[in-house]
Amino acid sequence: MVLNQKQKTKQLEEKKLNNFSLYELKKAPFLRGFFFIFDFMNIQDLHSAFLANPSISTDTRKIKENDIFFALKGDNFNGNTYAQKALEKGASMVVIDEEEFYVDDRTILVNDVLKSLQLLANFHRKQCKAQVISLTGSNGKTTTKELINAVLSKAYKTIATKGNLNNHIGVPLTLLTIQPDTEIAIVEMGANHLKEIEFLCKIAEPDFGYITNFGKAHLEGFGGVEGVIKGKSELYDYLTSNNKSIFLNADDPIQKNKLNTYTKRFGFSSEDPKYYTIQLLDAQPFVNLLVEDINIETNLIGAYNFSNCCAAIIMAKYFNVEMHEIKEALEEYTPDNNRSQIINTNGHYIILDAYNANPSSMKVALENFNSLEKDRKILILGDMFELGESAKEEHQSISDLAKSLNFEQVILVGENFYLTNNHFIKLRSFHDLKAYLKENSLPSKSSILIKGSRGMALERVLDLI
Known part of the structure; x- marks a missing residue:
């Protein structure tokens, strides 16, 4: 029929x-x-x-x-x-x-x-024995995720977010890489508006969480710094409401104000003896730290990477990873993918930090670069994206900071930096930068910091110098 x-x-x-x-x-x-x-x-x-x-x-x-x-x-x-x-x-x-x-x-x-992909990921996560650690924050998420994976993989079968696949598509794809024998999954979560982290938590259902920091990132979507704090805190809100555990930086002034609201917390500090103590020894140029009388010399440039290392250490200690394995993992790790990479080429000492940028990360990068014992320091800075109405003010602020630090040369690239008030070399686009560098060689044996938002793709500068 x-x-x-x-x-x-x-x-x-x-x-x-x-x-x-x-x-x-x-x-x-x-x-x-x-x-x-x-x-x-x-x-x-x-x-x-x-x-x-x-x-x-x-x-x-x-x-x-x-x-x-x-x-x-x-x-x-x-x-x-x-x-x-x-x-x-x-x-x-x-x-x-x-x-x-x-x-x-x-x-x-x-x-x-x-929706089907997200439901499948959540269902798969529920069937697996792996414990899930989620992390978010304005800066340092990817580096911290990789450091956590490096230390925990010394003792456990782990999986971690690939690259920066950290949104409503990336998180499900990460969860679907959990294998039957996976013991710990490290899931990075990114967000550019309120309720996004809350939504990702419903998919990943994390057992633990960590917020790297609260900075001036995605201000346009969050509606300002207070929105950033509220949005990133959705991770800790989810964990506490579900009686799960959080890891935290007890020295962070924003997290410090909320310590009493978190019951199941495990923190690190270089100041407060109530928490696990880790000391920064120096960052000239690489982070050198002291924990349990053991000196760990990393390949991470900049004092701003100290807290990223600390987060990996506190989680490794929680999961009973041996101290010698923690030291080995941190000293073996070398950043790549345009994140604070050290490159020596044509006599230049280059810090390539073109993975991403926002006012907070730009500020600490400039201050760290200024503190390095190097000669002929040159900045090549690209626009910072997703700042909305704050774009003019924030680009001018970074320009003013660069001026106050007295670098030998500053080259600003992008429409926002082009409109700043200063006497630096200002170029509207990468095409203009390419033309400029063809006509004007940089001083020999210079130390160069290259930093900008991902959309600027400033790693292309390497081919020009």
Whole structure:
């Protein structure tokens, strides 16, 4: 008997209500071309399919054999249109939310691909034995995450956020890399507006958390510094309301004001003996610290990286990692990916810190650079993004700071820095910087700090000097 569309839809709904498996639904002859509504009631079925092929892709350019392709959407792309291509390139299944792009029985049609990815990640997290450590903050998240992973992996099977995949897509993708034998998952969380960290916590359900700091980052989305504090604190709010534990910097003035509101807390301090004591010995140029009478010499430049090291140490101590393993991990770690990298090229000593920038990180970077015992110090600074109405004021403030520190030469790049009031070399774009450096060589054997927001991509300067 040939069924009309109404009869097909009714049968499909009956199968959903009867909780048929995903595979039974996929094999049903009437499914082809019709919309299967996927929801939390059958998330277990999708998870079973994921366990059979535990690798997710959201980009057909990077797809691997047997990946499950989630057809996400963005402002300028629609992943549904790539479903056919994903299968051709070896995907085991594709998850889409527009029925016109249904391919064959390897296609799963859902209401919302992104929501399905998030639900799957949360379900997977619940099934795993791994303890989850989440961290957020205005500056230092990625470095701190890598340091935590370095020390904990000495004693445990760990996974950690890759790169800076720390948003509403990146967090689910990170959770889905947790393996059956994973013991600790370190999940970085980024945010540029209120309630975002709260939402990410509902997906990751962390057991522990740490906030690196509260700085002038994403001011446009948070509506100012107070919004930043409130937004980042959503991590600690979640943990305390769920009787979970927090790690904290007891020397941070903002966190210090809230110490009494956190009951299950484990802190570090160089000032307060009530907390685990770690001392900064120097940072000329690398962070050298003292803990339990053991000297640890890192490859991290700048005193601002001291607290990042401390966070890794306090977590390692909590999880009973041996002190010699902590020392080994911190001394082995070398930053990369444009984060405070030390590069010696053509006689120049270069600090490449072009991973990102905001007023807080820019300030400490300039102050640290000024404190280094180096000659011929040159700044190449790029615009700081997402500052909204504060952009003019904050760029002028950094310009004024640079002037007060008396560097030999300052080159400012970007529309915001171009409008600042000073006598520095000001260029509207990287294209203008490239032209300038072709005509004007930097003084030989200079010490150069290169810093700007990710969108400025100032690492390209290396090819010019």
